[in-house]
Amino acid sequence: MKNQLNRPRWKKANATLLIMALPGLIWLVMFRFIPLAGSLIAFQDYQILKGFWASPWVGLKHFRYLFQYPDFYKIFRNTLVLGVYTLVFTFPLPIIIALMMNEFQNKNYKGFVQTAIYIPYFFSWVIIAGFAEEMLGMNGIVNRILSASGKEPVIFLQYQQYFRSIVTGATIYRESGWSAIIFIAAMAGIDPSLYESAKIDGADRWKQIIHITLPCIMETIIIMLMLKLGQFMAQGFDRIYVFLKPMTLEVGDIFDTFVFRVGITQGQHSLTTAIGLFQSLVGLILVVLSNKLSKRLTGEGVVW
Amino acid sequence: MENHKIKSPFSDKFLLGVFLVFLTGYALLCLYPIVNMLAMSFSEGFFANRGDVILWPKGFNTESWDQVLGSERLWRGLWNTVLVTLGGTALSLVFSALFAYPLSKTQFPLARIIMFLVVFCFIFRYPIIPYFIAVKNYHLMNTLWSLVATHLIIEMNVIIMRTFFRQIPEEMEEAAIMEGAGQGTILFRIYLPLSKAALASLGLFYAVNYWNLYMHPMLFIRKAELQPLQIILRNMLSSAENEGGNSAMVKTLTSPNTLQAATIIFATVPIIVAYPFIQKYFAKGAMLGSVKG
Numbered sequence: 309m310k311n312q313l314n315r316p317r318w319k320k321a322n323a324t325l326l327i328m329a330l331p332g333l334i335w336l337v338m339f340r341f342i343p344l345a346g347s348l349i350a351f352q353d354y355q356i357l358k359g360f361w362a363s364p365w366v367g368l369k370h371f372r373y374l375f376q377y378p379d380f381y382k383i384f385r386n387t388l389v390l391g392v393y394t395l396v397f398t399f400p401l402p403i404i405i406a407l408m409m410n411e412f413q414n415k416n417y418k419g420f421v422q423t424a425i426y427i428p429y430f431f432s433w434v435i436i437a438g439f440a441e442e443m444l445g446m447n448g449i450v451n452r453i454l455s456a457s458g459k460e461p462v463i464f465l466q467y468q469q470y471f472r473s474i475v476t477g478a479t480i481y482r483e484s485g486w487s488a489i490i491f492i493a494a495m496a497g498i499d500p501s502l503y504e505s506a507k508i509d510g511a512d513r514w515k516q517i518i519h520i521t522l523p524c525i526m527e528t529i530i531i532m533l534m535l536k537l538g539q540f541m542a543q544g545f546d547r548i549y550v551f552l553k554p555m556t557l558e559v560g561d562i563f564d565t566f567v568f569r570v571g572i573t574q575g576q577h578s579l580t581t582a583i584g585l586f587q588s589l590v591g592l593i594l595v596v597l598s599n600k601l602s603k604r605l606t607g608e609g610v611v612w
Numbered sequence: 613m614e615n616h617k618i619k620s621p622f623s624d625k626f627l628l629g630v631f632l633v634f635l636t637g638y639a640l641l642c643l644y645p646i647v648n649m650l651a652m653s654f655s656e657g658f659f660a661n662r663g664d665v666i667l668w669p670k671g672f673n674t675e676s677w678d679q680v681l682g683s684e685r686l687w688r689g690l691w692n693t694v695l696v697t698l699g700g701t702a703l704s705l706v707f708s709a710l711f712a713y714p715l716s717k718t719q720f721p722l723a724r725i726i727m728f729l730v731v732f733c734f735i736f737r738y739p740i741i742p743y744f745i746a747v748k749n750y751h752l753m754n755t756l757w758s759l760v761a762t763h764l765i766i767e768m769n770v771i772i773m774r775t776f777f778r779q780i781p782e783e784m785e786e787a788a789i790m791e792g793a794g795q796g797t798i799l800f801r802i803y804l805p806l807s808k809a810a811l812a813s814l815g816l817f818y819a820v821n822y823w824n825l826y827m828h829p830m831l832f833i834r835k836a837e838l839q840p841l842q843i844i845l846r847n848m849l850s851s852a853e854n855e856g857g858n859s860a861m862v863k864t865l866t867s868p869n870t871l872q873a874a875t876i877i878f879a880t881v882p883i884i885v886a887y888p889f890i891q892k893y894f895a896k897g898a899m900l901g902s903v904k905g
C-alpha cells in the first residue's frame with residue numbers, strides 16, 4: 309500500500325537523480341570511455357592528420373612487433389624490478405612507525421612526530437627530486453659525509469646502479485608517514501581490555517605488540533598489501549620521470565615513461581597504445597587477483 | 613601461564629627508548645631537507661658550494677631570494693597553479709557530490725550499473741595516448757581547462773563519497789520527503805551539511821592532486837605563460853643544475869645551489885602555510901579511503 313502511494317513520487321525522484329548523475333556520466337564517457345574506445349588505434353597505423361576514421365587497420369601488427377622488440381622486454385623488466393623494490397622496501401616502514409607511535413601517550417610528542425612525517429606526502433615529485441638533487445649532489449650532505457671519511461664524492465643521480473635505490477628511498481621518504489595513518493587508525497580500534505588482561509598476565513610491552521597489536525591489525529596489513537599489489541602496474545609517471553636522466557634510462561625506463569617519450573614526443577601513437585593496452589590488461593588481472601586473494605584471506609575485498 | 617613467565621628479549625624501558633630515538637630521528641629526517649633548503653637559500657653561494665650549510669645560513673644574504681622573488685615566471689606559474697587548484701577543487705567537489713548522491717540510493721535503478729562503470733574505470737587504466745588524442749580533439753590543448761576538465765572526477769573519491777552518503781540514516785530523508793522536499797533539496801540541505809568533514813577531506817585530496825599535477829601540463833600545455841608552478845620549478849631546477857660546474861669556485865653571493873634552494877622553498881611555502889589548517893582533516897580522510905561500500 310505504502311509502496312504504491314510512493315510510486316509516482318519515486319518516478320519523479322528517479323528523474324531528478326538521473327539528472328544529477330548526468331554530468332558525472334558525461335565526464336566518464338568523455339575522459340574514460342572515449343579514450344578506451346580510442347585504444348583501438350593499437351590495431352591501426354594511426355596517423356594524426358588522417359584521424360581515427362581514415363587511418364588504416366593493421367590487425368595485430370603492433371602487438372607482434374612488440375613481443376619481438378628487445379626494448380619491450382627491457383622496460384617490462386624495469387617496471388617489474390622497480391615494482392618489486394617499491395613493494396618490498398616501502399611496505400614495512402609504515403607498519404613499524406605505527407607500532408612505535410602506538411606505545412606513546414603524550415599528545416604533544418605524537419603531534420610533533422605526525423606533523424613532521426606527514427608533510428613530505430604533500431610535496432610534488434618535482435620538489436622531492438629537488439631535495440634529492442641537493443642532498444645527493446656534489447655538495448650535498450651525503451658526499452660531505454663520504455669525503456669526511458676519506459672517500460671520493462659521487463654524483464649518485466647520474467649512475468645506473470643507484471637509480472632504483474634512490475627512487476625507492478625517495479618513495480619511502482614521501483609516503484611512509486602518510487601510509488602509517490591507516491595502521492594507526494586500525495590500532496585505535498583495538499579493544500583496550502585486551503591490553504588490560506595481558507598486563508594482568510604479566511605480558512610486557514614487547515609481548516603486547518607481538519601478541520595483541522600485530523594480530524589485531526593483520527587484516528589491515530593484508531588488505532593494504534593486496535591494494536599495493538593491485539597497483540603494481542601503475543607505479544606513477546612523475547615518481548620515475550623526475551629522476552630519469554639519459555645516463556639512467558637503461559634501468560629507469562618503465563612503461564609509463566617509455567610511452568610518454570616514444571608516444572607523445574616521437575609520435576608513435578599506435579605502438580605505444582599497444583603497450584598501454586598491455587599494461588592496462590596486466591593491471592586489471594592483478595587487481596582482480598589481489599581482490600580475490602584478499603577476500604580469501606580476510607573475507608574482505610580490496611576494491612569491491 | 614608458563615609462557616608469560618618467559619622474559620621478553622626487550623625490557624619496556626629499553627623498547628620505549630629505542631622507539632623514541634627511532635621516531636624522533638625519522639621525524640627530524642623528514643624535516644631536514646626543508647630546513648637545509650631554507651638555510652641554503654639565505655646563504656652565500658661560496659659556502660653553499662663548499663657544502664658548508666647544514667641547518668643555519670652561512671654568509672647570510674637575501675640575494676637568492678631577491679632573484680627568485682623577482683622572477684616573473686615563478687609568480688605566473690604560482691598564479692596558474694592557484695587558479696587551477698581553487699577552481700578545480702570547487703568544481704570537483706560539486707561534480708563528485710552530484711555524482712555520488714544518486715549512486716548512494718538503492719531505489720535508483722541505474723545506481724548499480726553506473727557504480728559498476730565507475731569501479732571499472734578505477735581498475736582499468738585508460739591508455740595515455742588515446743586519452744591525449746581525445747583531449748586534443750576536445751580543443752582543450754593549451755588551456756588551464758585541460759587540467760581541470762581531466763581531473764573533475766577521481767573515481768576513488770566518488771566511491772568514498774558514496775560510502776559516506778550511505779551512512780546517513782534514511783529516516784532523515786524520509787522526514788524531508790514527508791514535508792515535500794525534492795531530491796535536490798535533500799542533497800543540498802541535508803546530506804551536504806552533514807558531510808562537511810568528508811567534503812573537507814575530499815577537497816584536500818582534490819586540491820593536493822591539482823597542486824602537484826606534473827605529467828598533465830607536460831602533455832597538454834605548451835604555452836609558456838600558461839604553465840603551472842611544477843613545470844616552471846622543474847625547468848628552473850634543471851637549468852640551474854646545468855650551470856652548476858662553471859661558477860663552482862667563484863666567490864659570489866648566489867650559486868646554483870642557493871638559487872635552487874630558494875626556488876624549492878618558494879614552491880613549498882604555500883603548502884607549509886596551508887598545512888596547519890588542513891592537518892586535522894588528514895586522519896579522517898585517510899580513514900575514509902579505507903571504507904568501502
